[in-house]
Amino acid sequence: MRAGSTGDVVRLLDEMTDGERRACFPELQLLRKELRADLWSGAARRACPALQVAGAGCQTGAAAVATWLSANDMRWWQAASEVLLDVLGDRDPTWLADLAHRLAGRPMTARVPYALMAGLVRLSGCAVPTTEAYVHGWLQDIGSIWPTGDTVTDRLRKDPHLAELVAALFETRDVGGWLGWPDEGPNSWTYALPQLTREGRLDRVAVVDACVARLLRGGRPADQRAFLKLLTALDLGPDEQRARIADWIALCSDAPSTVAAHAQSVLGTLALDGELAVRDLAEASVAVLFRSEKKLVRAQLVLLGKILGRDPSGADELLPAVAQAFGHDDTDTQKRALKLVERHLGDLDTLGDSARVRAELVDATTQLSPGLRQRAEQLLDVAPQEPVHDAHTVHEEVLPPAPRPTRLAPAPRSAAELAEEVGALLAADGDVSAFERALDGLVRHAHQDSAGLIDALRPVVARCWWYEPDQLYIGKDNFFRESPHGLEVVLAALFDEVSTETLHRAVSRGSTYGHCPHSGLSRAVEARLWEAAYRIRTQPLPFLLATPTWSTGLLEPDELIARLDAYNKMGVRPGPADLAQALLRVRRDDRAAAEDAARAARKMGTAEADRLARWLTTAEPSPSTRRRTSGPRILLEFGEVPVRHADFPPEFRHLWQPVSFFTNRWHCRHWDESERQHWTAVVPGRPELVAGRLLRDISTVAVDDSRGGTAVLPALAEAHGEPGEAVHLGVAYGLGARHPEDRLAAVDALLVLAARGRLDADRLAADLGELMQSGAVKPLRLAEAIRTAAATGAYATLWSVLRGTLPILLAPLAADGAVKPVRGLGDLLAVAAECAERSGARGDLPHLGRTADRRGSSRLVTEARRLRDALGQGAMEPGGDGERAA
Template sequence: MSGLTDAVRTGRTDEVVRLLDGMTDAERRAAFPELKQLRKELRPRRWESDAVRAYPALHLAGAACQTGAAGVASWIAAADLQWSSSSRSDLLLHVLGDRDPAWLAEVTRRLAERPAASRVSHELMAGLVRLSGHPVPTTDAYVRGWVERIGSTCYRGDTVLEQLRRDPHLVRLVAALFETDDIGSRMQWGAAEGPNSWTDAIARLTVEGALDRTATVDACVARLLRGGTAADHRVFLRLLKTLALTGDEQRERTADWLALASDAVSVVAAHAQSVLGALAAEGELSPRRLSEMSAAVLFRTEKKLVRAQLVLLGKVLARDASTAGELLPVVAQAFGYDDPDVQERALKLAERHLGKVTSAEVRAEVADAAAALIPILRTRAVGSLGAAPGAGDAAASPDVLPPVPVPLRLAPAPGSAVELAEELGAVLASSGDVAAFERALDGLVRHVHSDREGLLEALAPVTARRWWNDAHPDHEYHQPAEHYYGASFHSLHDAEDALDLVLATLAGHCTTARLHRAVVQGARERSCPHSALARAFEARVWEVAYRIRTDPLPFLLSTPTWSTGLLEPDELVERLDAYQRLGARPAAADFAQALLRVRRADRVAAAAAAARAAALGTPEGTRLAAWLVSEAPSLPSRRRRTSGPRVLIESAELLELQEDFPAEFTPLGRPVGVFDGRRYCQHWSDELRPHWLALLPERRELVAVRVLLDLSRVSVDDTRGVGFLPLLAESGGEAGEAVHLCLAYGLGARHAEDRLAAVDALLVLAARGELDAARLGADLAELVRGAAVKPQRLADSLRTAAATGANATIWGLLGRALPPLLADLPTAGTAGRGLGELLTVASECAERSGARGDLPHLAQAAARRGSSRLVTQARRLRSALTEGVAA
């Protein structure tokens, strides 16, 4: 038995097979404990050469030396044994082939029921099926493996059709395809269409009779009804089209087409709509069925489907006048659709065919539905449909804005080390927000000062899971913290990294000399817009870590009072007083951060706190007093600059942030240039931006000007990342040019979730009375004209904001944004695209808010020829502004 283990250990697979062939079942079972021990021995060093050599033979021998089906399946599928080239399937089949067929079937079942991610060899499972003679399993893992195997062999000249023809389990496995989720992406490997595709092969086999046509069609339709991924929809819809259903087959499944047209994804719904349209054209679809279908399709958001349905209804109404009484009430449902073009199409249908209706009730129903039309169309419906006139002129209605966000007061740091450890674990797992980070950092400082040993004991479960801990079992490429925080590397990429530095220091993984260098030398200068913000954030964390090692602080002076980062002056005075009583020496970066956070905008409270601070008689008290009575937070002078399609801002220096502040904080007051700092930037994590805002809670413009280039990329370069915009809106200080430009870029972002964050920020600023609609409108016009913001994306954002009730606000900024864009129409290129969408939003907001007046250049746009969206919406907006039509 030791001979088998020796052969396995040295990777002599052929010898292992010979030894296994000569062993009885009892001898194999007796050998298994040694193999199990060898696996345990190799697992911690599975990347080393001797382990790599042994694993294939170990995989083979361990499977052969067990008698339980569950144990064999578990061994074969084990992740630590599967990572290598593993045993060849033919060898596994050889050593297992003499077992009872029922036992082999049980092993096959257990392997097939494992998740597809286990990557069990399909060749092995198929071989076991062949040896057992039992039915083939149809689990997710088996079917995916079958599809992948057929797809891979196509590269060797064998076609999908030929392989399926030879497969003895064809019917059972093809039926399983329709029951397997997300199989479409694998079926598209190789050829998505054509003679070597899955869809063509299955259709051909159906024609040949190898597959039952009715069963295949039913399964395909059922699969589309069930839904799934986009790839599934593409594959099974392509198969359905390739099967080329006959008229009878289509009529038999009318209920299915109705369900697909109502609820399926757009591409599938469009096909069902075309099938039903063909049936309706042949008179095979009753008016009642067509009415049911139309009611569902006209409720969908896809304008293409809605327009196609109105076209279909128009054809049926033109061919058979008797259907008007049944179909026109459904047509009238489109009067409330959010696209004015759809409303107008529906109105034209009603106007053309209402005379064919004899029922007074139906005519009244259609006329009443006209109340949902936009004002200009409703006015038309008064004459053409006999609709009731509108309510007349509407007075301007106030906006419905969300409540002003209220900052949350930070709770005290956790009172016990155990509570702190629990919260710290949660913060590290989620990266946390500003409040969670600040509480955790202050809690660490407090408990180090009061009971270092108790804190270390409580933190043991947390630190054991950190990457820098020598005992961490899951990191193969482990590097100690001292190496990571090397002599030339100071950047902390996020709040988690900052807490890791403090924890590593506390656990002895970072030397005092290294910490001292970081505090004395500071981070090296980096030429990027964020450098000043990052250096100030990092300086405090490095200083905290150094003081933990050398002279623990009793608590932090700079822990904010509020979630925005703001610190109440009375609270800071009390902390300085406590420091004086304890004889504690304040930390320079911590005190500098406290000064930047202390509230100065409330001049009365600041003056009262200044008197108390001066009475302390300490250097920090005197400095705080002078800071509080100095001028309220000011901003440097700024100027706009362009860089390609971007509009950016440069700011001059701010002397008050360069006088009497530590060297790591003085860059906050230095000038910010547009064309400087374009080299590689290490501040790639968006998670630090909220902490930068909390660094300067009464000067958000200083933060905004430094992240403006980043924000421009979400619109110009289609990147992601404006989730902190609502926090920027909730922060303090003037909302000036930089804040409004950040918001403008966010409203034009490529990704919908980023645009939604920008809308939230816009509404917060409006609710706080800090939104300059004229400034934002002018910025948006400039960015659209320069192709930095696409009108369609902007229209989507503004429509979302208006839907919350902020119609007057959105009209206010569009009233400033539209004139320059309309003036450019005679020569507009890219900027003219999508202008009709913006005019649509403007029209809706003007109608709902009761806006009146003249809009420059609107008359010229309304006077243009044609019936394009731009022209029709320009006329609609002119009517709303000049004729006093109310929503």
């Protein structure tokens, strides 16, 4: 085996009895343990395949052999499946069947070869497994047509288990990548499966039903695309389509847009051919018109218009369905639906139940935008249900309650409770409060009873890779020398899994990474964690000084003074990083309270208390800023902040160094979003300092279509302290983000700023206008974000922003009528009109009149006229400029 002579191993196994084989197994285990110490060595690569064969041959239980063959350390250097089948082939067929199903039941990460599983099925004659691992292996094996030269269709024809495995295919996850490639031809699955149904080798009804059921069940986009393509390739006939009307309606309601569009087209064809009952069409229409995709909604309205134009007798069932679109976010869609109701409202007079239908339509008009609602109320001859806004109408703005900071609960008193909280943090990153409580709890319990703490934490750290006894891939000390990895370095120090020398080097030298805009914040967090781990190993602290009082990260001065006094009485030397972090967190905005606390600190007579007194009585100056552009980006550069550096260790001095996105490196290792949630608590009360260092990262969500960069914006909006240019610029980028979840984070930040009375609408409006002019923010994305924010009821807040943004975009159109408007400006005007209508805004908007008086009926012109009417500007006189100051 050490020589890698697999053939000799097979020969020796053939000459041995079962008893002799079992007697050899303990030595095989010893060799396996030896090789596992360095799986990437040449010796391991040579010996592991032969060792796998020997272990499979020297065990008699199917369960033991399955465990041996699928072990983690066996997956990298495996023996050929033909050799393993030769060694195992003389076993009883029942035993082979048991082994085949056990191997097929292993997760795909075990990388059990399909050839081995299929060979065992062939030798045993058992039923074919239909597990995820087996079906994926079968897919890959059938799709690998190059060695044989035949096609996927040919190979499927020869498969003895075709029906069973095709049926399992529709029940298996993540198969879209194999089904969707290649796109077409005899080597594609979307050609082969329909062809086999035509040949009668597969039951067509079963395949169609399974495909539709898979689409109904949902799944990953790649799977949905592949099964939709297969369903399209099956080319269902009219009878097959009629038999599944309920399925098409369900797909219209809940499926992804591409699948829903296919179901919609099928139902549309049936409806136009007179093969779909009016009630079914109404049910499908309600499902489609409830969706947010404008393309689907408009296509359904067009279909309903055609059906009602052909046969008005279905108006009593179809018009209430049309009214479902009255609640759509897009006002243009609302207008299309209202026009359709206007066109066919008279058809109700010939029907017996017209009063009921009119009552339903009246109820639905409450969902329309104010301008359209008045038109609908006139159409239906009902009294207005809400007063029309006039100059004396007061709009009641709806904003979320301003977030209030909460006090941190004390650290868990028992080691068992602390272990639970630490386990939760390791499984999913918690907020600052949970992290700080857990860190302080680890320090406290390590000082009081380290043995009891270790016993309580042992089940928690058992899941950590560095706690494994035979760790193979990377040195633990190197891992923690590069980064503390949150609480893990403290836990590793408790369990003696990182050396004291490594911790001392990290504490004395700090981070080894180069300077980037984030380094000041990250180095402060890392220095404190390394120091806590080192002190646990050398001089345990009774508690931490820097544990904040509030969830925002602020620390009350009297609490810090009490902690320093306790340290002094116990003769404990504070950790430099912990003390520095405590100084940065101590509250200083109440000058009178800060002066009182400084006097109390001076009375203590210690060096640390004197540092606190100096810090409390010194106002930190704001850094100078400079606005710079880089391509479409607008960024800020910060000058150096003059502070007394002697009061802070070297790792903290980076916080006050200049930040330039043109000289500092910005490609760095700080890509993990979970790290950034702690940065706002490094310097609580200074959101600008954090936002300025993250501005480049935030801008990527709009400029580079990246994901996740805006997660920090709500925390910056909630932070104690005054938000300035950097925070507002970050929100502007977030509102133009590519991905909806990033836009939602920016919307949250905007609403929080407004609720706290700290939103500078003029500043945000100017930033948005400038970013849209440069192309960094697209109006269509901004319109979606504003629409989401306005849906909460903050119409006046959003109008205050749009009022300053729109003139910047409309100015070029007013100056030159031939200028082509930017894409999405019509959508932005529609949202602005909605906000103006609902908030009762009045007054002139620069350049709006000239845009509204442009020729044509484009979305831009239509919405500009609607906004002009909402603001009460009136039409522009011919030859006049119509542009009065707002």
